[in-house]
Structures are given as C-alpha cells and as structure tokens.
Amino acid sequence: MRNTEDRVLAVLRWAVIATAVAVTAGPLLYGVLLSLRPFQSVVSAPLDLFPAPGELTFDAYPTAMAEYGLGGNMWNSVQVAVATAALAIVLSVLGAYAAVRLRFFGRDAVNVVFLGVYLLPGIVLAVPLFVLLSRVGLTGSLAGLVFVYTAQTVPVALYMLRTYLVAVPSSVEEAAMIDGCGRLALIRRVVLPMALPGVAATALYVFMIAWNEYLFALLFLVADRERWTVSLGIAQLTEFSVPTTVLMAGSIAITVPVVAGFFLAQRLLVTGLTSGAEKG
Amino acid sequence: MPAAGDSNTGGERLSDPSGTVETGGPSPAPRQAVRVPADPQPAKSTRPGSVRTAAPGPWRRRPLTMSRREDLHGRLLVAPTMAVVLAFAVLPFLAVVLFAFLDVRLVDIPRLYLDELEFTGDNLATVWGSPRFWSAATTTVVYAAASSAGAVLVGLAVALALRHPFRGRGLVRALVLVPYVLPVVAATTIWKTLLNPGYGLVNAVGTEWLGWAEPIAFLTTTSREAGPFTVPVALTTVIAFEVWKTFPLAFLFITARLQVVPGDIEEAAQIDGAGKTRTFRHLLLPQLAGVMALLAVLRFLWSFQNFNDIYLLTGGAGGTEVLAVRVYSELVVRANIGTASATGLLMTGMLLVVVAVYAWMIKREQA
Numbered sequence: 001m002r003n004t005e006d007r008v009l010a011v012l013r014w015a016v017i018a019t020a021v022a023v024t025a026g027p028l029l030y031g032v033l034l035s036l037r038p039f040q041s042v043v044s045a046p047l048d049l050f051p052a053p054g055e056l057t058f059d060a061y062p063t064a065m066a067e068y069g070l071g072g073n074m075w076n077s078v079q080v081a082v083a084t085a086a087l088a089i090v091l092s093v094l095g096a097y098a099a100v101r102l103r104f105f106g107r108d109a110v111n112v113v114f115l116g117v118y119l120l121p122g123i124v125l126a127v128p129l130f131v132l133l134s135r136v137g138l139t140g141s142l143a144g145l146v147f148v149y150t151a152q153t154v155p156v157a158l159y160m161l162r163t164y165l166v167a168v169p170s171s172v173e174e175a176a177m178i179d180g181c182g183r184l185a186l187i188r189r190v191v192l193p194m195a196l197p198g199v200a201a202t203a204l205y206v207f208m209i210a211w212n213e214y215l216f217a218l219l220f221l222v223a224d225r226e227r228w229t230v231s232l233g234i235a236q237l238t239e240f241s242v243p244t245t246v247l248m249a250g251s252i253a254i255t256v257p258v259v260a261g262f263f264l265a266q267r268l269l270v271t272g273l274t275s276g277a278e279k280g
Numbered sequence: 281m282p283a284a285g286d287s288n289t290g291g292e293r294l295s296d297p298s299g300t301v302e303t304g305g306p307s308p309a310p311r312q313a314v315r316v317p318a319d320p321q322p323a324k325s326t327r328p329g330s331v332r333t334a335a336p337g338p339w340r341r342r343p344l345t346m347s348r349r350e351d352l353h354g355r356l357l358v359a360p361t362m363a364v365v366l367a368f369a370v371l372p373f374l375a376v377v378l379f380a381f382l383d384v385r386l387v388d389i390p391r392l393y394l395d396e397l398e399f400t401g402d403n404l405a406t407v408w409g410s411p412r413f414w415s416a417a418t419t420t421v422v423y424a425a426a427s428s429a430g431a432v433l434v435g436l437a438v439a440l441a442l443r444h445p446f447r448g449r450g451l452v453r454a455l456v457l458v459p460y461v462l463p464v465v466a467a468t469t470i471w472k473t474l475l476n477p478g479y480g481l482v483n484a485v486g487t488e489w490l491g492w493a494e495p496i497a498f499l500t501t502t503s504r505e506a507g508p509f510t511v512p513v514a515l516t517t518v519i520a521f522e523v524w525k526t527f528p529l530a531f532l533f534i535t536a537r538l539q540v541v542p543g544d545i546e547e548a549a550q551i552d553g554a555g556k557t558r559t560f561r562h563l564l565l566p567q568l569a570g571v572m573a574l575l576a577v578l579r580f581l582w583s584f585q586n587f588n589d590i591y592l593l594t595g596g597a598g599g600t601e602v603l604a605v606r607v608y609s610e611l612v613v614r615a616n617i618g619t620a621s622a623t624g625l626l627m628t629g630m631l632l633v634v635v636a637v638y639a640w641m642i643k644r645e646q647a
Contacts, residue, residue, distance in 0.1 A: 005555045016441040017452060023524065025455040028462065030481060031470040046484035095361040103347070104354025110362065117369040121585030121631065123604040124624035127611055128375035129368065134389055151368030154361055183353050212463040214588045219612070231465040235592060244473050251466035262461040263454055273529075274536035 028255065035060050035248035042245060060249035068242065069225070070250050073233035077211055077254075080142050080229060084149040084210040085203045088157045091150070093199065096161035097187050101170065114155040122152065122215055130219050139220045142227060148216050153206045160205065160272040164198025165191065201268035204261050211258060230254050376628075379621035380404060386615040403622035413606065413623065417630070420584055420602040423515065427522035428579035432572050434523055435530025440560075442531075443538055460528035468592035471521055475499060502599040514598030518590050522583055530575050537571045538564075577638045581631060603627045 030049070034042055036058065037051045051057075065071035098104065099111070129148060130139065138144030168191055176190050192199065217232040228236065234250045262269065381399045407413050438456060442449060459467065474480050475498040483495035496504070501513040541564065549559045587604035590596065596605040603623065610620035 005557060009556055013441045016437050020438045020441070020456050021452055024458050024528070027467070027470045027474060028458055030474060031466070034473065043479045046479040046481060047488060049481070091361040091364060094357040098354040098357035102350045102354035102357070104351040104358075107354065107358075110358055113362070113365065113370065117365055119581060119631065119635065120369065120373060121604065121624070121627060123585060123587045123607050124376055124628055125369060125372045127607065127617065127620050127624055128372035128379060130611065131379070131386075131389055131617055132372065132375060147364065148368050151364050154365060158361065183357075208461065212465075214465055214592070231463055234469060235465050238469060238472065244476070244479070247469050248473065251463075251469045254463050255466045258461055258463060259458065262457070266454065266457070270532055270536075274532050 028252075028259075031248045031252050031255075035245055035252050037245060039243040039245045060243075060245040061253065064246045064250040064253065068233075068237055068246060068250070069228075070230055070233050070237075070253070072226070073228045073230040074254070076142060076227055077230040080145055080149070081207045081210040083142075083146045084153065085207040087146065087150045088153045088206045089199060089203045092154050092157035092161050092202070093187065093192065095154070096158045096165050097191060099158065100162055100165045101173070114158065117151070118155045126215060126219055129216070133220065140224050140227065141220075145216060145220055145229075148220075149210045149213060153209050156209075157202050157206050160202045161195070161198065163272050164195045164202070164268075167198075168194045197268055198272065201265045201272055204265050205269060205272070208258050208262065211254070373628075376621045376624055379617050380625045382618055384617045386611075386617060388617075400618075403618040404626070407619055407622045407626060412601075413603075413626075416601050416603050416606045419515065419600065420604075420627075423519060423522070423586075423590075423600075423602055424580045424583040426519045427526065427583045428576050430519065430523035431526040431579050432530045432576050434527040435532075435534055435575070436568070436572065438527070438531045439534040439538060442535070456531060457528045459525050462525075464525075464588045465592060467525060468521075468589065471593065472499065475517065499594045500598045512599055514594055514600050518593055518600050521593060522586065522589055525589065526579060526583070530572075530579070533571055533575055534568060537568055541567055577634070580634060584631060584634070585627070 033049050033051065036056055038055055038057055038059075041048070041052070041055055065074070095110075099107065133139045133144050133148075138147075172194070173186055173190055176186055181189070212231060213229070214231045214235060217229045218235070221227045221229065221232060222236075230250070231254065234247065234254065237250070238247060378397075380403055381401065382397055383400050383402060442453060442456075475482050477483050477495035477497045480495075482498070483492075486492040487495055496513065498517045499514055503510050504513050505511075546559055546563055549563055550556070554562070585604055586602070587608060590600050590602055591605055591608065594600045596602070596609070604627070607620050607623045607627065610616050610623055614620075
C-alpha cells in the first residue's frame with residue numbers, strides 16, 4: 001500500500017518535471033529553430049522542427065535587423081533601458097538607505113505611497129500620462145518614457161535594495177561617520193561597494209522591465225517609427241505580413257540579452273525577489 | 281509597472297511593473313535602536329523606555345543633533361524618489377479621477393485649461409450602463425481568478441517536484457524561469473506562431489497525429505463544442521498563456537518557503553507511518569497556505585489589470601475583451617478620455633475591494 005503510493009508519486013514527480021521543462025523551454029527552442037529555417041519550408045512542413053542539413057540559414061537575423069528596422073529599434077531600447085536603470089538605481093539607493101538606516105518623520109507615509117503606486121494598474125495611469133505628456137509635448141520622446149518607467153520601477157527597486165542593504169553591517173558605517181564621513185560620501189564609498197552585487201542585480205531587473213515594456217511604448221511612440229522600442233517594433237511587424245521566421249529572429253534577438261543577464265544574476269535576483277516569502 | 285513589474289512588471293510591472301514586476305509585500309524594515317526626533321514634531325516613536333539622544337539643556341542649542349540630522353537626511357534622501365513617483369504616478373492618478381468627471385476627448389487636449397472645467401457625471405453613468413463594460417468586467421474576473429489559481433497550483437506542483445535534489449536540478453530550475461523573464465512581445469509572438477492555424481506546431485500535431493478534423497483558430501474562436509461542454513477557446517488560451525508566464529514566480533516563492541520548513545516533524549510523521557500524501561496535506565500544506573494565499577492575491581491583482589498579454593495575443597477578440605483592453609480602446613480607438621478614465625476608475629475601485637477583503641481576512645485571522 002505504502003509502496004504503491006510512493007511509486008505513483010515518484011512517477012508523477014518525474015512527469016511534472018518533464019512537462020515543466022518541455023512547456024517552459026519548448027517554446028523558446030521552437031522560436032530558435034524556426035528562425036533558422038527558410039519561411040517556405042516552415043509553411044510546407046510545420047512538423048519538421050529541425051532544419052534539414054541543407055536549409056540551415058541565419059538570413060532572418062540580418063533581415064530583421066536591417067530591412068525591418070529592428071536594429072535601430074533595439075538601439076532605442078538600449079538607451080531607454082540603460083537610462084531607466086541608472087536613474088532608478090540612483091534614486092532607489094538613496095531611498096533604500098534612508099528606509100533601512102534612518103528614522104525620519106513621514107517614513108511610513110512614504111512606504112504607503114510606494115505600495116499604492118505598486119498596486120495601481122498601469123493601464124489606468126496610462127490614460128492621464130498620455131494626456132499630460134502630450135500637453136507638455138513629451139509624448140514621442142524617449143525621455144518621457146524613461147521618467148514613466150522610472151516611476152513604475154522605483155518602488156520595486158527600492159524594495160529589493162532594502163533586502164541587500166540590511167545585510168551591510170552598520171558598525172562599519174558608524175566607524176566611517178565618526179571619522180568624519182558625510183552621509184552621501186558614506187553611501188557612495190562605504191555602503192554601495194559593500195552592497196554592489198545586490199545593486200547590480202537590481203539594476204539588471206529594472207533594465208529587464210524597461211526592455212520588455214510594451215504598453216507605454218505603444219501609447220507614446222506609435223506614431224514615430226524612428227523612436228520605436230524593439231518590443232513595439234516586433235509587435236507592429238506582426239500586424240503586417242512579415243515572414244514568421246523574421247519575427248522569430250527578432251523575438252530571439254530581444255530575448256537573448258534578457259535571459260542571459262537573468263541567468264548570470266539568478267541567485268541574487270531570486271533572493272531579492274523572494275525575501276519575505278519565508279515569513280509568509 | 282510591468283511590469284514586474286512585470287510588473288511588474290514589476291512589472292510586470294511590474295513591472296513587471298510591466299509586466300512584470302511582481303514581488304511580495306514589503307517586509308517590515310528592520311529598525312535601528314529607537315531614536316526620537318528632538319524637534320517638536322509629533323514624536324510618533326516616543327515609547328516608554330526609549331532613549332533620548334538629545335538631552336535637554338545646553339545640547340538643545342546645538343544646530344543639529346544626531347537624530348535631527350538623521351530626520352533631515354532621511355527626508356532629503358527620499359525626496360527625489362518621492363518627486364518622480366508623485367509626478368508620474370500619484371498626480372496622474374488624481375488626473376484620472378478628474379478626467380472621469382469631465383467631458384474631454386483627445387482633440388480637446390491642446391485647449392484644456394484648469395480654470396474652465398465643467399464637471400459631469402455622464403462618463404460614469406455611460407460606462408456603468410454599458411453592457412459591454414459589464415461583460416468585460418466578468419471576463420476580467422474569470423481571467424484573473426483562473427490564471428492566478430492556475431499559476432499558484434502549477435507553481436506548487438513544480439516546487440514540490442523539484443524539492444529534493446537530483447542531478448541537473450539547477451538547470452531545470454533555471455529553465456522553468458524562462459517564461460517569466462521572456463519579453464512579453466517575444467512570448468506572444470512565439471505563441472501566436474505555435475497556435476497559427478496554417479503552419480503552427482500545435483495545429484500541425486493536432487491534424488496530423490491527433491486526428492483533428494480541422495485546425496483550430498485558438499486566438500479568435502469564441503467558443504467551441506467539445507462533447508457536452510462549450511469551451512471558451514480564446515479565453516482558455518489566454519488564461520493558459522498567463523499561467524505559463526506567471527507560474528515561475530509562484531514557483532520561486534513557494535520554493536523559498538519550502539526551504540525554511542523544518543524537516544524533523546515531517547520525518548517523524550513518515551516514520552510513524554503517515555504516507556507522503558497525508559504528510560503533505562496535514563504538515564506541509566498548512567505551512568505553505570500563507571504564502572500561497574498572498575501569491576494568489578498578488579497574481580489576481582496583476583492579472584486583473586493585465587493589458588499586454590491579451591492585447592498582443594487576441595487584441596480583445598474572441599470573447600477576451602478585459603477591462604484593461606476596454607480602457608485602451610476607449611482612449612485610442614474612440615479617443616474619449618472621459619469614458620476611458622471612468623472605466624479605469626471603476627476598475628481601480630474593484631481592485632481596492634479585493635485588497636480590502638484580503639486585508640480584512642488577514643486581520644480576522646490574526647485576531
């Protein structure tokens with residue numbers, strides 16, 4: 001009786017693992033394989049997943065980047081995502097330090113505001129942002145997008161950084177302060193170097209959010225093809241009859257940096273994201 | 281905020297803010313030894329036994345005591361973040377409330393001045409009386425409930441399966457996270473290709489090997505008879521997508537919680553002859569219940585407001601029009617800021633109800 005239960009569970013366990021791997025990694029692999037085949041052969045033989053020896057081609061990538069303009073879009077995305085990550089990190093390092101180390105009047109109110117922002121639907125904020133930014137002429141500019149992304153990511157960044165900053169021993173800081181180190185110099189010279197891996201992981205996370213974002217890019221930039229981010233670019237291409245191999249190439253191209261970065265920083269990111277789960 | 285994110289989105293918002301930014305609630309910030317602001321502000325932290333760092337007498341004359349400086353620095357350090365958040369999140373939200381009561385369209389923006397506003401309740405009345413709004417609201421609730429429950433349950437199953445070490449577990453863990461980090465546009469593009477009726481893999485397998493009479497247009501078919509049931513095809517597909525995209529987060533959280541479960545009680549129970557299923561139900565599940573409930577609520581809130589996934593997959597066709605897509609089409613297609621804001625406001629109200637119910641349940645449980 002016990003043996004049957006154990007055996008069933010063991011089989012079930014491996015079934016779950018196998019299905020999970022197939023379902024999660026499968027689509028990505030499918031995208032990679034399609035991007036390496038000529039479009040004609042995808043249409044005529046959809047079940048042949050692996051490219052036949054003679055038909056392997058990388059043409060879809062240069063086509064997507066140059067002919068369909070995704071290369072330029074990608075450069076826009078890099079600029080927006082880097083600027084957002086930099087701005088969000090500067091702001092949230094200061095904020096997280098204050099939240100962890102300092103007692104100041106209004107700290108709880110600040111926390112409530114951030115939690116509220118975190119829960120507000122993006123689509124609801126999109127309406128007035130669209131209106132207000134077109135009133136001041138910031139729609140259609142990448143700078144407007146950077147500010148919106150920063151406001152959206154700062155609460156999460158601050159929350160993640162808090163976890164990392166707590167780990168920095170405050171005795172070191174006190175020693176530095178006694179030696180006459182000012183607050184900003186203290187953050188820059190003492191706290192930041194000690195929390196550097198965590199700060200890097202947070203920066204990467206913010207970069208990923210900005211890189212992946214679609215809604216605000218759609219609302220603000222759709223009229224101006226020169227300024228499209230790469231997510232918007234690919235989404236717009238699906239509206240036209242662009243060969244799916246090209247779309248796959250574009251999708252894989254925007255995925256690679258994000259997935260690679262995530263796996264490099266996986267450990268830190270996971271700790272930062274799930275801190276607090278242990279207590280739940 | 282995909283947001284973590286997505287989003288959230290957080291992020292997504294998050295991001296996910298956009299999409300995809302999603303994390304748990306803030307953990308209580310560790311506090312240093314209680315210090316009391318020496319300035320005459322309402323001293324919230326004055327508790328019996330707290331140490332006054334600013335002694336009365338000659339010390340008071342000094343320009344900045346330790347704690348006063350701390351107070352000042354704290355506010356200065358938070359100020360820039362606060363400014364950005366106020367300008368790009370709080371102010372816009374107040375504007376939504378304002379616009380919901382104004383008769384404004386996109387063309388009116390250049391001539392919109394604060395001193396000549398006329399308030400009206402028409403937008404809210406129109407939206408409230410529109411059957412399309414209520415059908416979108418129903419779809420949204422079904423979508424959010426099904427995908428949050430699905431994500432938590434799948435996350436639980438995978439977390440349990442990967443609980444004990446085996447060769448290659450690290451790699452499997454990493455692979456399982458792929459859908460969560462995949463840019464949403466890449467994910468939807470790949471899914472759209474997979475499900476394409478002409479050359480997609482799913483329909484090719486179905487028609488060639490599973491004996492389907494014809495390919496299924498998963499993303500545009502509203503409903504389909506399957507034996508005695510009517511299946512909402514497109515809605516089920518977008519729910520499946522959302523579960524696929526978000527279960528890794530549930531998996532991460534449940535795994536983190538599983539790692540701090542003390543092992544000895546479980547061992548004792550198994551030695552006493554309780555089977556694995558019973559051990560799970562009576563020992564493990566109660567310990568995981570808290571984090572699972574929190575995840576379910578967070579996922580519900582995020583799926584409830586999800587725009588990207590559905591808009592990119594179906595554009596709202598095939599019975600998948602959710603509230604977020606309605607807000608978008610009121611704003612962009614009908615160019616009506618008033619009704620778009622009213623829809624958004626009602627949507628936020630519904631979210632607040634969910635948050636309030638959750639907070640009330642937590643409170644009742646603790647009492």
